[in-house]
Structure formats: C-alpha cells, structure tokens
Amino acid sequence: MATGLLGVSLTGLAAAQAGIRTAQHNISNINTPGFRRQEVNYSSLTPDQAGASFYGTGVGVTTVRNLYSQFQDSQVLLNQAQLSRNEALSTQASQIDSLTGNPNSGLSSAMNAFFDAAQTVASDPASNVARQVMLSAGSNLVSRFNTLATSLDDLRKGTNRDIATTVTRINTLAGQVAAMSGNITRFESGIGQLANDLRDQRDQLVGELNKLVNITPVQQGDGTYNLFIGNGQPLVVGASVTPMVSIPDTTNPGFDVPAFNLAGGSQMPLDASIISGGKLGGLLAARESVLMPARADLDTLAFELATQFNAQHTVGFDKSGAAGINFFTDLTTLATPPKGAAFGMSMNIAMNDPDLIAASATAPGSPGDNTNALLLAGLQTAPNTVNGSDTFFSFYAQLVSRTATVASEADIGVAAFETLTRISTQAQQSVSGVNLDEEATNLIRFQQAYQASARAMQIASGLFDDLISSLR
C-alpha cells in the first residue's frame, strides 16, 4: 500500500512534466510555419481492487495530439490557391495593361500623331515640311508597334521561364512531400502514435506546393497520402511522384505548357482548363486571357492599318505625278491570321522622300491636289476598317479595355482572396495556433499540479518515516 502511495504521486509528477514539456514545445514553436499546437491527453490509470473497492492508481498519458480542423485547413488551401493564381494573373495583366494603356508606351498617341500628320498634308499638300512630318510620324508609329510587339514577346518568354521554374519547384516540393510521407509511415507504424510534428511539416510543404498549383490532399484509409492537382490528376501517390515538365504547347506555338511525364515516356499536357489555381494557374490564365489576345489583336491592327493605308496610298500619285508606292512594307504576304505583323511592320524602304507621299489623285503635275491625302487622313475615322465594325482606334481601345478589365478583376481577386485567406487562416489558427498567455496558464497549471504531486509524495514519505520511527 505504501509503495502505491508513492507510485500514484509519481504518475502525477510525470504527467505534470509531460504537460510542462508540451507547453515548452508549443512556446518554442510559436514562430514555426505550419506548427500546430499540441496538448497532452491524460486518462486515469486502471484502478487496483482491494476488497470491495477500487483504488485509483494515478494518471497516465494517453497521447500527445496536435489540434487542427481539417475543414479549416482545406479552406486555407482553397483560398491560398486562388490568391496565388490571382497574384500571378494580376502581375502579368498589369504589365500588359501598363504597356498598352500608358500614353507613352501605348499606340493611341502614336496613331493620333500619324493621322494628324496625314491631315496636315491634306490641308497643305504641297508643303514639304508637312510631308516630312508625316514620314516621321509614320516611322514613329511603326517603331511603337515594334516596341509593343517586342515587349509582349518578352512577356511570352518570361511566362515560359516562369512556367519552367514553377514546374521545377513543384517537382522538388512533391518529392519532399513523398519522402516525408514515407518517414511518417515508418515512425507511426513503429509506435502506433501520430507523428504530429512530421505531419505539420508535411502539411506545410503541401501549403507551399498549393501556392504553385492547386492541390487536393487525400489521406487514404491505409495511411497512404496522395496529392491530386487539377481535375484529379495524381501528383503524389504514396512515395511515388509523377514528375512534371514544361513542354512546347502544340496548339499555341511559341508558348510552353506544363505537362506530366508519364511512365512509358509519354507526356500529358496540363492546360488552363486543368490547372485552375496557384501561380501556375495564374500564369496560364494570364497567357490565355490577356497575352495571346493582345498579341493577336496587335498583329491584326498592324496588318489592317498597313494594308489599308497602302491600298489607299497606291491609288494616289506623288508630288511629281508618279503612281503612289506602298507607304508601309507590304504585309499581305503574311498568312491569315497575320502572325508577327506588329513585329514585322516597317516603313517601305523606298519611301524615303517626302515627295513620294501620294497626296494627289490625279497623275500629272498636281502637287497641290489633296484628294488622296484627305482619303488617307479619313482612314482614321472611317468606320469598319477592322473586323468590319471598328475603327483602328476603337479596335485598339477594345484591346486596352479587355486587358485593363482582366487586370482589374485580378486585382479585385487578390484583395478578395487576401481577405478570405486571412480570415480562413485566422479561423485555422484559432484552433491550431499557439497562444502564449494560454501556455503561461498551462505552465502555471502544470507547475501547481507538479508541486501538489510532490507535496503528496512528501506526505507519503512522511507516513513511511512515521511508521519506521514508531518501530524503533
């Protein structure tokens, strides 16, 4: 009975120590990303039967568990994936927006200046100054088209690079998740308890991965941990990882697309319809909703402007009465759609003399005739010049409007998902996060429990002493 007395207190001491140790662990990890607070689960030990009664034998530690809510965790993952997507989309779309919408780098001011110059030639057709200004405005317009096309092409290359580096990082993280899952299985099967800290670390890796591509984690009944992306394509199944690569997009030449490297050497491309979240989702969305249409529209505009201006210019006559030549280089040799028109647009190299501007509509000796110049200048406001319904300018305005709208929506998305991510993270942390004041009270609580058990032990020890001294 006496050893029992000491033994019961001993379990109390051990339990208090476990509590203090866990509180220390929680406090130490307050800044560790992905850490979930832990708590010790206690239960009373199997009682001893003595006569007709059961006597308690003390306290035992059942398990140390971490506190989390699977629902809250999945909410954070969902919101975070959309936040990352919108951030990537916003970055890309904003770049294109500032290129096209900015008065300095955009086309609108250069187009206005060009047609202004044509209008000045129309009102003063014999003036060499006016003609020279029109040539300069023409080459300025051309170089603006070229610069814009180059900048958009740089963005295309940048997107390809981003996709490649993101894919590499996904592979690294997926490998780490698979390795970590292996460790977790080994640890847990050895002792039959959950390896809390390893699981936290794995979930932290999944959180990082989820920022790159939206992930659905699935824990199977047999303990296998799987990660799926997109519409259920497996990225990690247990310890095996399907590696991703960045390959040329066959439907959109010049663009790269992420793909799964499947066993057997085949590759499965993952486009925007499959990857809808994370940075990768944002990059693919930006590419499809902004970059590709902007490039195509810019090409169409360059093509239509050059072709229609040339068509009008060649029916006129220059200052000396010779038939008009192409003002811009001929782009009609391009296939449809006129890919690369904005990049390849240039002034006709023979158009080097202001006298060659075909302002006149009559052949011989009419340097003062402005009939054709009026028609050339009129192209600016002529309806139906592009796509049968737009002026050059309104077509360009649509490009700017579409880009700005996507960028603005992405910005709103960033703001919305920042808030949602913050709220869901707060909700998650309200379950899993460490509160220092709470740990302080825990420390006091376990300290007092320890002191009480020690005191009980002292009493038991006193009882022994009393008994032994009475026998002397």
Add this chain to the structure above:
Amino acid sequence: MRIDSLTYLSTSLVGIQSNQNGIARLNQQIATGLRMQSSKDDPISAVKAMELSERIAVRTQYAENQTKGELDLKYENVALREMGSVLNQVRGLLLSASSSQTVPLGSAYSAQLKGAFDQLLDLANTRNTAGEYIFGGTATNLQPFANGSTSTVPAATTFGGAPPPGPAVISATREIQIGSSQRVQVTDSLTGALSFTDAEAGAAIIDAANPAFVPATGRHDVLQNLAHAITTIAAGTATDENMQSYISIVDVAARKLNEIEQRVAGALTEIKSLRASSEAVLLLEKNALSDLTQVDKAAAIVELQSRQTSLEAISRAYALTSGLSLFNYLS
C-alpha cells in the same frame, strides 16, 4: 473565440499596410495629378478617357485645318478684292476713253491700262508665303497665267501653258476637312473669271480681240481683250464697237470675280460658325477628360489626412497592446 498570439499581434499589421498603401497611392495621385495610375484602376473610365483623347486630337486637328483654311481664304480674298478694284479702274478708264480721242491722250490711257493689265496678271499669279500659286489649281508650282506672246498683245493668254481654259489642273479646286463630315473649299479657279463663253457670260458678246470668235465653243479672254484695248486705244484705232466689247468683257469678269468673292465670304462664315461650335465642344470634351483623369486634389488631401489619422491610431493601438503578456505578470 480563441485567438492565437500571432494573429493577436499581427491584426494591426493589416490595417497599417492598407493605410500605407492608401497613402502611397494618394501621394502618387497628388504628385502626378492623375486619378488613375494605370488603365486597370478604372477600365471603363480609362477607355472612355482614351476615346475622348482621340476625339480631342481629331477635333484639334480640324481646328488647325480651320485656321489654315481661314488663312488661305483670307489670302485669296485680298487678291480677289485687289483684282476687283483693278477691273473697276479699267472700266473707268475705258468709259472715259472714247474711240475718237487724240492719239496722245489715247497713249496716256493706254499706258494706264497697261499698268492695270500688268497688275491684273500679277494678281492672278499671286503666291502665298510658301511660294505656291494660289490660283494655280492643283498645279501650285507652275505659274498659271501668262501673256502668250512676247508683244503686248497676246495671241491668247496661256492658262497653265495652254490656251484658255487650260488643263483641268488649273481649274481644280482644293477642299480641306474642317469637321468630321464637313469640308470647305479653300481655293478657287480664275479660269471662269478670266475667260468665259457666251453661255457663261449670259449674253452674246462681241469679241474685239478675237474676230474669229465662235460663240458655240470660243472663250472670251479678258487679258487678251485688255491687251487689245491697250494697242487700239494707243493707236487711236479703237471703234465704238470695240470699246463696247472691252467694257462688256470687263463687266462680266468683274461679276465673275465678285461671285468668287462671295463664295469665299460664305466659306469664311462657314468656318467661323463651325469654329465657334467646335471650340465649345472641344472645351466640353477637355473638361470631361479632365474630370475623368484628373485627381480631385481637395478630396485627395482630405482622404490623406484621414488615412494618416487612422494609421497613427493603429500604430498607437499596436504599441499599447503588443506589450501585453501574461508572462510579464508572473514572477
């Protein structure tokens, strides 16, 4: 609800960041004077502003064309008025001179008429500041009207190097765009005033200088007739019929010039009235553009002030609450 320490400590951070962002944005708006730093800030307004800018650019160009047209027309008007007064003078001289006067007096008249002839020819070949012949039609680089022979009496005046009415380029006129769907003619042809058929004159006129005149196809040549008068009056060989012919031709020419002058006056009025309305619209559009793109400085400064106050409040709140910890009270 349970709250963890990191959330507790970082709650203020969200407010601090959002206020700092807001202040940076306001600073930028005030510094640039622009409400939108890029189109995405307000896509609809940005595109509307772009369209307005284009319309303003086009309208400004039309306004420049109006000024240019006005200048051209005024230039022409001066020349026409001068020609009118020369013709008036010629008519006076012709009326005073008679077929029966003495040769010395005739020579004096003739000398005066010669001066008028030269002046008329000179005015018909007026050049503008850029050196272009304003009555040259579209062949602005070639002298349009010339005395066809080396002697005073031309066989016929040449219009662009050919007998009247000369090549089509000489009688071509030029229009310029002064509104989105409005053009105005800024040059006129003198072909019809310096030469005309009977039909154009509205009466059968005897042509003293051109006895072989065929009413159906022939054109009376004003300069040629004037030169003829100079010779006959000086020599005292002018008949009454001749004098009658000279005067009727000068009269028709003066009437034709007057018609051109009226057209010019009409065109100037058209430009003037269009200018008034397009300036009003331009001002309206510029105001609309500025409303769309310019920052409301007063509102921006008020917002800046309020953001600053709230940033200070949040910072203060953070400073006060971040020091709170149960550990501080345990000893």
